[in-house]
Amino acid sequence: MKPIIISGGDPTGIGEEIFIDSIKELQKLSKSRLVVFVSSMRNSKISQFEPIELEEKVKNLSKGLILYRSKDLLKNRKYANKPGKPSELSGKIAYDSLQLAIKLQKKIGGNMITLPLSKEWVIKAGIKNFVGHTETLSKEYGKDTFMMMVGQNLRVIPLTTHIPIAKVSKFLKKLKIDSLIQSIKNNQMFHNPVIGFCGLNPHAGENGKIGKEEIEILIPYITMMKKNGLKVEGPLAADSVFTKHCMDKYNLILSCYHDQGLIPFKALEGLNGVNVTLGLNFIRVSPDHGTAFDIAGKGMANSTSFQKCIKLLKDM
DSSP: OOOOOOOOOOSSHHHHHHHHHHHHHHHHHHHEEEEESSSOOGGGGEEEEEEEEHHHHHOOOOEEEEEEHHHHHTTTTTTTOOTOOOOHHHHHHHHHHHHHHHHHHHHOOEEEEEOOOOHHHHHHHOOTTOOOHHHHHHHHTTOOOOEEEEEEOEEEEEESSOOOOGGHHHHTTTTOOHHHHOOOOOOSSSSSOEEEEOOSSSGGGTTTTBBHHHIIIHHHHHHHHHHHHHHHEEEEHHHHTSHHHHHHHOSSEEEESSSHHHHHHHHHHGOOOEEEEEESHHHHHHHOOOTTTTTTTTTOOHHHHHHHHHHHHHHO
């Protein structure tokens, strides 16, 4: 069974809380495989799991739940571990945890769960070009990656992710459509899906009367997808796509920008959503929520989405 590597996220958010709340599930999983939590955590509830601080030891482990810590992650941690109080230090710890998880994945293989971090505080920590987990993984592995939100009834891929609305059209023109097609065709979660492709403009542009992006950008993409054997319909009026009729019809929905797809997804799926990265040669998943600094340390964090991540990896 492939190892699972978990990056700790921002230590002042709810990541470590939902990890602790899910230890029983992780223990079940670690009976058959290696589960590595990359964090500077020193919580007494997981003190029974041996902390590994030397990378050389990892290659000799076959199964079990362990902590993997580096001196850089441990340094000054006590000043960063204030629930709900993010800082440049907590942002750096979150980014370093992700980089260390990537380094381990490249070394020992396996799949990955990333716990939430704050893009704002990673950038404030000095990582000026940081955009998000998905984009970082794309750069680190040299792959075109795509975000797919997976719920009980919905699967949504936003074709552009963490960019300003004003730049959506520009980024749509740069979409790596060949890579997207292959990512959909190679995905393990569905076979030969029926795809609904959202238009960018209201009413999908009304044949160019409300914007020409559908004619100039989207229809050529849809034509290419059909030529490559995908079943796709569109451009569709986005205000009608997330109705029961359409959700029963389509296995996968493509939205043009982040909020067009993720607002209805999160409204309909709640905490059942999982963020899956397409395009990598391993599976990376993440809870579909953020750091929740406002409730961190108050005992209010809900681990449902993280546990859905665990179940998805186990099932696949």
